[in-house]
Amino acid sequence: MNDMLLNIFQDGFFAAIAAVGFASISHPPRNAYAWCAVIAAVGHAVRYVLTTLLAVHIIAASTLAAFTIGLLAVYAAPRAKCPAETCLFPALLPMIPGMYAYRTVEGLLLCLYHSEEAAFMHNIYMLAYNGFTCAFIVLGMVLGATIPIYLFKKISFRATR
Amino acid sequence: MNNHSVIIWVAVTVAVPLFLVAKALWQLWRVNGFRLNRLFELGKEKEIFYVPGDDYFNNDEDEYMS
Amino acid sequence: MNICRDGMEHETASPTIEEIGKFFADYAACLLGCGATCIRIEKNIGRMAETLGVEADMTILPSHILMTVNSKDGLATWSTNHRMHHTGIDYCINTKLSRLSWAMADGKIGFREAVAEAKRIVGEQPAPEWVVLLLASAANTSFCRLFGGDGESMLLVFLATMVGYRLKQVMLAAKVDVRVVFLCSAFCSSVISAGGHLFGWGSTPEVALGTSVLYLIPGIVYINSVSDMLDGHYVCAYSRFMNAAMLTACLSLGLCAGILLLGLSL
Numbered sequence: 001m002n003d004m005l006l007n008i009f010q011d012g013f014f015a016a017i018a019a020v021g022f023a024s025i026s027h028p029p030r031n032a033y034a035w036c037a038v039i040a041a042v043g044h045a046v047r048y049v050l051t052t053l054l055a056v057h058i059i060a061a062s063t064l065a066a067f068t069i070g071l072l073a074v075y076a077a078p079r080a081k082c083p084a085e086t087c088l089f090p091a092l093l094p095m096i097p098g099m100y101a102y103r104t105v106e107g108l109l110l111c112l113y114h115s116e117e118a119a120f121m122h123n124i125y126m127l128a129y130n131g132f133t134c135a136f137i138v139l140g141m142v143l144g145a146t147i148p149i150y151l152f153k154k155i156s157f158r159a160t161r
Numbered sequence: 162m163n164n165h166s167v168i169i170w171v172a173v174t175v176a177v178p179l180f181l182v183a184k185a186l187w188q189l190w191r192v193n194g195f196r197l198n199r200l201f202e203l204g205k206e207k208e209i210f211y212v213p214g215d216d217y218f219n220n221d222e223d224e225y226m227s
Numbered sequence: 228m229n230i231c232r233d234g235m236e237h238e239t240a241s242p243t244i245e246e247i248g249k250f251f252a253d254y255a256a257c258l259l260g261c262g263a264t265c266i267r268i269e270k271n272i273g274r275m276a277e278t279l280g281v282e283a284d285m286t287i288l289p290s291h292i293l294m295t296v297n298s299k300d301g302l303a304t305w306s307t308n309h310r311m312h313h314t315g316i317d318y319c320i321n322t323k324l325s326r327l328s329w330a331m332a333d334g335k336i337g338f339r340e341a342v343a344e345a346k347r348i349v350g351e352q353p354a355p356e357w358v359v360l361l362l363a364s365a366a367n368t369s370f371c372r373l374f375g376g377d378g379e380s381m382l383l384v385f386l387a388t389m390v391g392y393r394l395k396q397v398m399l400a401a402k403v404d405v406r407v408v409f410l411c412s413a414f415c416s417s418v419i420s421a422g423g424h425l426f427g428w429g430s431t432p433e434v435a436l437g438t439s440v441l442y443l444i445p446g447i448v449y450i451n452s453v454s455d456m457l458d459g460h461y462v463c464a465y466s467r468f469m470n471a472a473m474l475t476a477c478l479s480l481g482l483c484a485g486i487l488l489l490g491l492s493l
Contacts, residue, residue: 014369021366024359026262026447028318044373082322085264085454093446099374101444102437105479142453166489170425173418174390181393 015044015094023090035076040091043069066144100134242338248305252294256309262316265460271328289466364388371438379429387439391416413481
């Protein structure tokens with residue numbers, strides 16, 4: 001139990017550092033950094049719990065975690081006096097599936113490289129599986145994160161007032 | 162572990178950081194006597210917003226030329 | 228505020244329809260350039276148009292804004308086409324410009340102060356480059372940890388990201404094409420982090436190699452693209468997606484070039 005809690009905490013902690021670092025690339029306002037860190041930590045920890053403890057599929061887990069992030073971002077926006085997407089989009093970045101994207105490109109290149117059928121079919125499978133998974137994870141994440149913004153339109157579009 | 166792999170690895174790992182450090186030092190040396198904003202590579206010297214009374218059309222000319 | 232058809236200044240110095248049109252077009256072009264979603268641009272402009280007593284219609288294209296402003300009585304109109312200002316994704320400018328639109332809507336500032344303030348906002352200096360460099364390197368190192376990398380892999384990724392990101396900053400400042408920049412940065416980062424494979428450093432060299440280029444992935448552009456698609460701006464959504472896909476392809480090419488040149492298997 002303690003090990004699991006430690007793992008969850010570690011996951012959240014490193015996701016927070018990743019979110020702050022990647023957020024800095026897009027120059028958010030200073031007071032948004034702390035919120036980005038907290039929101040990313042919670043979201044990533046939620047996804048970790050869903051995928052490891054509850055064995056939920058990665059796409060559904062990403063969508064639910066992104067929904068949590070969206071709710072927190074709508075809560076944070078009026079307090080940080082910045083638009084909801086300023087806290088939201090950088091917090092989503094640690095969840096973007098880099099490994100699936102690589103394997104997609106790797107599958108594509110190996111498809112072109114190998115000409116015999118067995119190897120080619122295997123690489124087509126890798127390309128398609130990883131490509132679809134990556135695309136649907138990103139789609140699910142953005143859907144999940146944007147729904148709270150539209151649900152709570154009054155809050156998210158008045159945050160900078 | 163091939164020899165040529167090690168050579169390429171050493172070449173990239175040494176040459177690229179050396180180039181970056183050398184460029185930073187060279188910029189620091191040049192900044193005296195040059196406009197300070199060169200150091201920060203500000204791309205915002207151009208006036209973007211039309212303020213009534215400003216000579217607005219100069220900026221359009223720059224955009225056409227670039 | 229009265230909009231004067233003849234543009235003559237009255238006691239209250241009301242802005243002319245031309246001034247309003249140009250300001251709105253500049254404002255929208257700046258917001259588009261700093262990575263705002265289309266719905267935010269529309270809402271901000273709509274809010275300011277309502278305050279100024281005009282109607283503003285715009286078409287948001289991938290690199291241009293077509294803005295038409297009409298007076299409420301329909302007698303005066305101004306139409307303009309503005310190119311997007313490529314300032315790079317900047318949420319600080321996005322936030323401040325949104326705040327500006329609310330300040331105008333709440334009557335806290337007038338039109339001319341808003342124009343001057345917008346000009347000041349866009350001209351502000353961003354954060355120092357070395358701060359962003361350190362934070363991005365720390366972020367990528369955390370990524371390595373999240374994907375299961377060990378200490379040596381994390382150190383390799385930190386160094387690879389530092390060199391690659393600094394190279395990206397230098398090349399972008401030298402106005403090199405952004406696709407070539409991504410290719411070169413990905414190549415450098417992947418070669419440096421492949422040291423784990425070459426020299427047997429750490430127990431997770433494949434994680435180091437895989438995560439060393441993740442800092443280049445244009446995540447925010449993908450997210451903006453889906454956001455625009457949900458709102459019905461399909462042209463912008465597609466263009467943003469293609470932009471992001473092009474950059475992802477370039478960084479993948481750089482990664483593959485690094486791997487192939489070092490003789491590692493994919």
